[in-house]
Amino acid sequence: MTADPHAEIPLENLSLEQLASLTSGRSTWQTTGITGSIKPLTLSDGPHGIRKQNPHAEDSLALATSVPATCFPPAVTLGSSWDPELTGRVGAALAREASALGVDVILGPGVNIKRSPLCGRNFEYFSEDPHVSGIMGAALVNGIQSRGIGACVKHFAANNQETDRMRVSADVDERTLREIYLPAFEHVVKQAKPYTVMCSYNKLNGVYTSQNHWLLTEVLRDEWGFDGLVMSDWGAVNDRVAALAAGLDLEMPPTGTDAEIVTAVEDGRLDRAVVMTAGQRLVELGRRVARAERYEDWDVDAHHELAREAARAGVVMLKNDGDLLPLDPAARQKVAVIGELARTPRYQGQGSSHVVPTRLDTAWDALHGAVGPDTELTFSPGYPLLSTDLLAFLEPDEGRVAEPSAQPADNADLLADAVTAAQSADVAVLFLGLPDISESEGKDRTTIDLPAEQIALLRAVSEVCSRTVVVLANGGVVSVSEWQDTADAVLEGWLGGQAGGTAIADLLLGSHSPSGRLTESIPHRLADVPSHLFFPGTDGHVVHGEGRYVGYRHYDTLGADVAYPFGHGLTYSRFDYSDLEVEKTGENAWAVSATITNSGRLFAEEVAQLYVAFDETHPTRPRHELRGFTKIGLAPGESGVVRFALTGRDLAWWSASRQDWRFDAGTFTVEIGASSRDIRLRAQLVTPGDNVVEQLGPMSTLGTWLTHPVGSRLIADALGQSPAAAQLTTANPLILEMARAIPLAKFEGFNIGLTAEVVATLVEAAQQTE
Ligand code: BGC
Numbered sequence: 001m002t003a004d005p006h007a008e009i010p011l012e013n014l015s016l017e018q019l020a021s022l023t024s025g026r027s028t029w030q031t032t033g034i035t036g037s038i039k040p041l042t043l044s045d046g047p048h049g050i051r052k053q054n055p056h057a058e059d060s061l062a063l064a065t066s067v068p069a070t071c072f073p074p075a076v077t078l079g080s081s082w083d084p085e086l087t088g089r090v091g092a093a094l095a096r097e098a099s100a101l102g103v104d105v106i107l108g109p110g111v112n113i114k115r116s117p118l119c120g121r122n123f124e125y126f127s128e129d130p131h132v133s134g135i136m137g138a139a140l141v142n143g144i145q146s147r148g149i150g151a152c153v154k155h156f157a158a159n160n161q162e163t164d165r166m167r168v169s170a171d172v173d174e175r176t177l178r179e180i181y182l183p184a185f186e187h188v189v190k191q192a193k194p195y196t197v198m199c200s201y202n203k204l205n206g207v208y209t210s211q212n213h214w215l216l217t218e219v220l221r222d223e224w225g226f227d228g229l230v231m232s233d234w235g236a237v238n239d240r241v242a243a244l245a246a247g248l249d250l251e252m253p254p255t256g257t258d259a260e261i262v263t264a265v266e267d268g269r270l271d272r273a274v275v276m277t278a279g280q281r282l283v284e285l286g287r288r289v290a291r292a293e294r295y296e297d298w299d300v301d302a303h304h305e306l307a308r309e310a311a312r313a314g315v316v317m318l319k320n321d322g323d324l325l326p327l328d329p330a331a332r333q334k335v336a337v338i339g340e341l342a343r344t345p346r347y348q349g350q351g352s353s354h355v356v357p358t359r360l361d362t363a364w365d366a367l368h369g370a371v372g373p374d375t376e377l378t379f380s381p382g383y384p385l386l387s388t389d390l391l392a393f394l395e396p397d398e399g400r401v402a403e404p405s406a407q408p409a410d411n412a413d414l415l416a417d418a419v420t421a422a423q424s425a426d427v428a429v430l431f432l433g434l435p436d437i438s439e440s441e442g443k444d445r446t447t448i449d450l451p452a453e454q455i456a457l458l459r460a461v462s463e464v465c466s467r468t469v470v471v472l473a474n475g476g477v478v479s480v481s482e483w484q485d486t487a488d489a490v491l492e493g494w495l496g497g498q499a500g501g502t503a504i505a506d507l508l509l510g511s512h513s514p515s516g517r518l519t520e521s522i523p524h525r526l527a528d529v530p531s532h533l534f535f536p537g538t539d540g541h542v543v544h545g546e547g548r549y550v551g552y553r554h555y556d557t558l559g560a561d562v563a564y565p566f567g568h569g570l571t572y573s574r575f576d577y578s579d580l581e582v583e584k585t586g587e588n589a590w591a592v593s594a595t596i597t598n599s600g601r602l603f604a605e606e607v608a609q610l611y612v613a614f615d616e617t618h619p620t621r622p623r624h625e626l627r628g629f630t631k632i633g634l635a636p637g638e639s640g641v642v643r644f645a646l647t648g649r650d651l652a653w654w655s656a657s658r659q660d661w662r663f664d665a666g667t668f669t670v671e672i673g674a675s676s677r678d679i680r681l682r683a684q685l686v687t688p689g690d691n692v693v694e695q696l697g698p699m700s701t702l703g704t705w706l707t708h709p710v711g712s713r714l715i716a717d718a719l720g721q722s723p724a725a726a727q728l729t730t731a732n733p734l735i736l737e738m739a740r741a742i743p744l745a746k747f748e749g750f751n752i753g754l755t756a757e758v759v760a761t762l763v764e765a766a767q768q769t770e
Helices: 016-022 075-080 084-100 130-145 174-181 183-192 213-223 240-246 258-267 272-290 300-314 363-370 411-423 452-464 497-508 552-558 702-707 711-720 723-730 733-740 744-750 756-769
Strands: 025-027 150-156 169-171 196-199 229-231 316-320 333-338 375-380 427-433 468-473 489-492 541-543 575-586 589-598 604-613 624-634 639-647 653-655 660-662 666-675 678-687
Touching: 016 258, 016 272, 075 084, 075 130, 075 300, 084 130, 084 300, 130 150, 130 174, 130 183, 130 624, 150 183, 150 213, 150 272, 174 183, 174 653, 196 213, 213 240, 229 272, 240 258, 240 272, 258 272, 300 497, 333 363, 333 411, 333 452, 363 375, 363 497, 375 411, 411 452, 427 452, 452 468, 468 497, 489 497, 575 604, 575 666, 575 678, 589 604, 589 624, 589 666, 589 678, 604 639, 624 639, 702 711, 702 733, 702 744, 711 723, 711 756, 744 756
Parallel strands: 150 196, 169 541, 196 229, 333 375, 333 427, 427 468, 468 489
Antiparallel strands: 316 489, 575 589, 589 639, 604 624, 604 666, 653 660, 666 678
């Protein structure tokens, strides 16, 4: 531990120029210091490994030549583990490496919502669902900050695509923002108290997030209580003065425009106090990270092992017909391993999160090392892989152990060799996936299909080998509907980080049971995706026209078929669900519990998911929404109880007119299941709602008046004095229903005693009693 170098900092004594300099970095990865008082802080990507710039490299972005560090699985894989405890341990390990590398703040996690599978950066995000994103994001922040290193939650907010990311306006209605795009940030800010937040590049409803006062100050600080520092994404500031005034404390990297701040203060366009506050937040950040645990090094083997555990936990077994998996490593059998990705793995995405690993496992080596003498393994590349690492073209990575294969001359030869190997094999295990070049920060995909030559390879192999397994490597979902019938088992391995190859072997050979679950739905076709008609927008705008119906909220509400639903994932065991109990524990608070029993023959983990369902009395809600999950490991025959807490907020919707959360009176269904389409238990809870009564006005409908506790009495008295009104109340139900939908003021010409004067008197009387 080092002494606190920020104990006494007389910010008031700094010149305006010095103050202004604090609001911008001093270099690409460092904040500005003031000699003798404020220490510069080092920031580094993030999020799944430390990308510390090599001090001897000329590459200022450190994309290709950063110092080796453990490459943990990216968020797509970590998220699929549905395991906050494991994620916390990864966070703590990241912090230890950051500390050893002299890094104060890790630029992650990213908790943006996977609105479309095409988003090039989906591998860096956790889920299509805000609850999963929030819980997993908070777990990572808690883990990182448990050692005193700072985390940086990004990209705030509505950065759901890479196309035109530096200019596009994400046009999102307020309710959708509050219910889909902001809650993960809100949860992380409130529960994990990250030291920093990074604004996104894009505009939100026409205003750059870097200069969006509503977002950075009113929501983030005033409502959610954020007390840390807000920095820009790299190059996201367009107007220094507007950004500071909106609540952005630090521009990164520096643009040499501090004089603009000075001039604005001198001209009276910017309050000096705003600059001072930003400076204070930087000083406070320095104080916080000065308390971090400081290490010289880390246990490279132990962190590699943790990366393997995390990779394993995130693999999702999509199908396993006839229980083909696991393969018995001791069996007398011939296994044809096919696919260049088995020996040249794709293990992380491209862009700013790219980490130079400390080592790199391949599935081919791992399988080789794990099978017994009676299992014969063969390897055939099957298809050409352009490169496993885009950046290897720029600079060779020192940390790499596997080199990309030589470029084969003829695809047909590769396919023929693989088919020959498969012909005499008992099982063919095909490693398929997306090439590096197709998934990267800075660009979106245009298709969710696997490369055509890989599908052709699978078809050809499955014709000659009756038992085929597919292992996928991809950062965003790929469609499986076109080819999955030709495979008996499919493991979605995502991007496994540096130990992903070994993790896959662990699962194929059954030393562990798969325990990952989908955090995003797999659609049959790209055209089925709810955002498809709007993504990625045009003419500077991307309208979020599907609103709150993102992912399973869309598919499940419409009953639309998907290839695999949100939450899905198989194991080598089976689980029974029983004894759902919902107990009221307070006003608008409930405790929910259920029993899970492992009824299979192997130890395995289940992810019990809690959804709140909305029936037809809640017509503007999705069919159901995830509000809790628990991963539980059970031995064969063992039972365990999973517990959840529900509050009014879990039932709530955002009312733009009231600028607050509302929840209606009525009956809600609590569902417990193994996926959004595999609900095993249901129970109801009844709530009186939030008891908020609508404020009555002349344009409130007759129906609203009639159901209002005060309005109903007032209106009954008023109508009682009019004979014509009696006709209305005794009219047939259809007329009455129509009348209930009419605003009170509109009855003026109806001659039922509701003249403008009467309505004005009623409104006044109603408002006086409110
Ligand atoms: C990315 C951020 C990253 C930053 C620094 C930006 O391009 O959007 O996620 O932290 O670069 O590398």
